[in-house]
Amino acid sequence: MIGVLVALTGPEETDVVRRLDAPGSGTRVVRRCADVPEVLAAAVAGLGELAVLAADLPGVDRPAVMGLRTAGVDCVLVAAPEELERCAALGATEVVTSADALVDAVLARTVRARASGEGPDGLGTDTDTETGTGGAPGGAQPGGRTVDVTGARSRCEPDLEPDDAGGAEVRARGRASPASVDSGPAVSDLRPPGRLVAVWGPPGAPGRTTVAVSLAAEIALLGRSALLVDADTDAPSVTQTLGLLDDSSAVAAAARHASHGRLDAPTLRALCPRVEPGMRVLTGLTRADRWRELPAAALDVLWEVAREVADVTVVDLGPGLDEAAGADQAYGPRRHQAATSALGAADVVVVVGSGEPVGMRRLVMALGQLTEAGVQPPERVVLVNRLRASAAGPAPEEAVQEALARFGGVTDAVIVPDDRPATDRALLQGRTLAEVAPTSAARLALEQLARRLAGESRPRPRARFGLLRMARSR
Numbered sequence: 001m002i003g004v005l006v007a008l009t010g011p012e013e014t015d016v017v018r019r020l021d022a023p024g025s026g027t028r029v030v031r032r033c034a035d036v037p038e039v040l041a042a043a044v045a046g047l048g049e050l051a052v053l054a055a056d057l058p059g060v061d062r063p064a065v066m067g068l069r070t071a072g073v074d075c076v077l078v079a080a081p082e083e084l085e086r087c088a089a090l091g092a093t094e095v096v097t098s099a100d101a102l103v104d105a106v107l108a109r110t111v112r113a114r115a116s117g118e119g120p121d122g123l124g125t126d127t128d129t130e131t132g133t134g135g136a137p138g139g140a141q142p143g144g145r146t147v148d149v150t151g152a153r154s155r156c157e158p159d160l161e162p163d164d165a166g167g168a169e170v171r172a173r174g175r176a177s178p179a180s181v182d183s184g185p186a187v188s189d190l191r192p193p194g195r196l197v198a199v200w201g202p203p204g205a206p207g208r209t210t211v212a213v214s215l216a217a218e219i220a221l222l223g224r225s226a227l228l229v230d231a232d233t234d235a236p237s238v239t240q241t242l243g244l245l246d247d248s249s250a251v252a253a254a255a256r257h258a259s260h261g262r263l264d265a266p267t268l269r270a271l272c273p274r275v276e277p278g279m280r281v282l283t284g285l286t287r288a289d290r291w292r293e294l295p296a297a298a299l300d301v302l303w304e305v306a307r308e309v310a311d312v313t314v315v316d317l318g319p320g321l322d323e324a325a326g327a328d329q330a331y332g333p334r335r336h337q338a339a340t341s342a343l344g345a346a347d348v349v350v351v352v353g354s355g356e357p358v359g360m361r362r363l364v365m366a367l368g369q370l371t372e373a374g375v376q377p378p379e380r381v382v383l384v385n386r387l388r389a390s391a392a393g394p395a396p397e398e399a400v401q402e403a404l405a406r407f408g409g410v411t412d413a414v415i416v417p418d419d420r421p422a423t424d425r426a427l428l429q430g431r432t433l434a435e436v437a438p439t440s441a442a443r444l445a446l447e448q449l450a451r452r453l454a455g456e457s458r459p460r461p462r463a464r465f466g467l468l469r470m471a472r473s474r
Contacts, residue, residue, distance in 0.1 A: 243430020
C-alpha cells in the first residue's frame with residue numbers, strides 16, 4: 001500500500017482522494033495537506049511515499065521538491081498545460097495536467113510495483129514495460145526514483161543536465177516528455193560542456209577571491225570564455241575587487257530563476273554581462289545574512305547552465321562547509337550549502353591557503369575537512385598563496401612543499417609568491433593583476449595555473465583588457 005500525501009487546489013481534490021482511497025487501488029491518502037510546509041513535515045515524519053501537489057500552490061519550487069526527495073518521497077505535480085516545461089525543470093517525478101492523468105499515474109505506479117514484486121513504495125523499478133522507454137535517466141538514487149509512466153520524464157536528479165527538461169514536449173495524454181532522440185542535436189549539444197572550477201579554502205583571508213578573479217581573467221586572456229561566480233555566503237567581495245556596483249545580487253536572481261524552473265543559458269547571460277572581453281561576472285550577495293537565498297537545489301541547476309554559458313566557470317566560495325545533508329534539508333537551505341553544492345559539482349577544486357605558519361596549519365586542517373565531508377573532485381589543486389621568506393624562512397618554497405607532503409600528503413602544490421604592492425594596486429584600482437602588473441611573479445604563477453585549468457599546452461594570442469568597462473560604470 002502506497003501512502004500518498006495530497007496538497008491540491010480546486011474542486012478536483014475530493015474526487016482524487018476518493019479514487020486513490022478506493023478499495024483495490026493499492027494506494028491510501030494518509031494526509032490532506034493545506035500547504036507545502038505541511039507536506040514537507042509529513043514527508044520527513046515518514047507518513048507517505050508519494051506526494052501529489054498542485055503546481056500553483058505557494059512554495060512549490062525546486063528546493064521544495066528536492067526536500068521531498070531527500071526525505072524519500074517522490075512528487076507528482078499537477079500543472080496547467082502551458083506550465084509543463086517549467087514544472088518539469090523543478091525535478092518532480094512526473095508532471096500531469098489533469099486529475100484523471102494524476103490518478104492514472106499514481107495507479108500505474110502501484111501496478112508496476114506489484115508486477116515487479118517490490119516493496120509497497122514501488123522504489124527500485126527502472127523499466128517501463130508499457131512503452132519500452134527504459135529506466136529512469138541519470139541513475140536515480142534510493143529515495144529519488146523516476147516514475148516513468150507513458151514515457152514521461154522530468155529532471156528529477158539534482159545533478160542532471162538542465163536541458164533534459166528544456167526540450168520537453170506536451171503529449172496528448174497530458175504529461176511532459178523528452179524530445180525524440182532522432183530529432184537532431186540541441187544547440188547546446190554542439191559544444192562540449194564547460195568546466196566548473198571551485199575556489200575554496202580555510203578561514204583567515206588566504207586570498208581566495210584574488211585567486212578566483214585572477215584565474216577567470218587569465219582564462220579570458222587565453223581566448224576562452226570565462227564566467228566568474230561569487231557564491232561566497234560569508235564575505236562576498238568580488239564586486240569590490242573588480243570595482244563593480246553591488247546594489248543587487250545577480251547570483252540570488254539566478255537562484256530564484258532556477259528554483260522556479262526558469263533558468264536557461266540566455267537568462268543567465270542576461271544576468272551576468274561581460275565586464276571584460278570573454279569574461280562575465282555573476283555578482284554575489286549584497287549581505288551575508290541573505291545566504292538563505294542560495295539553496296543547493298537551485299545552485300545545482302545554476303552550475304549546469306553555467307557550463308553552457310562559458311568554457312570555464314570559476315566559483316569563489318566562502319570558508320564554511322556543511323556536513324553531508326540529511327533529512328533536515330527538507331526544511332530549507334543549510335548555512336554553507338552554496339559551498340557544498342559547488343564543491344560537489346566542480347571538475348576542479350582549488351584549495352587556497354596562505355604561506356605562513358598559521359595559514360599552513362589551517363590549510364592542512366581544511367584538506368582533512370574536505371575528505372571528511374566526502375568532497376572528491378576529479379581534480380584537486382592545492383595553492384599556497386602569498387608565500388614570502390619573512391614568514392616561511394630562507395627557503396620558503398622548499399619548506400612549504402615539505403610541510404604539505406608530511407602533514408597533508410600533497411606533493412604538487414602550486415606556489416604563488418607574495419607581491420603585496422601589485423595586489424594592493426589592483427585592489428585600489430578595481431582591476432586585475434594582469435592589468436596592473438603583467439610581469440608580477442604572483443600574476444605569472446596564476447597564469448600558469450589558468451593555462452592548466454583551461455587545457456592550454458602552448459601560448460595563444462592574448463586579448464587586451466580594458467576595452468569593455470561599461471558594466472563597471474553602470
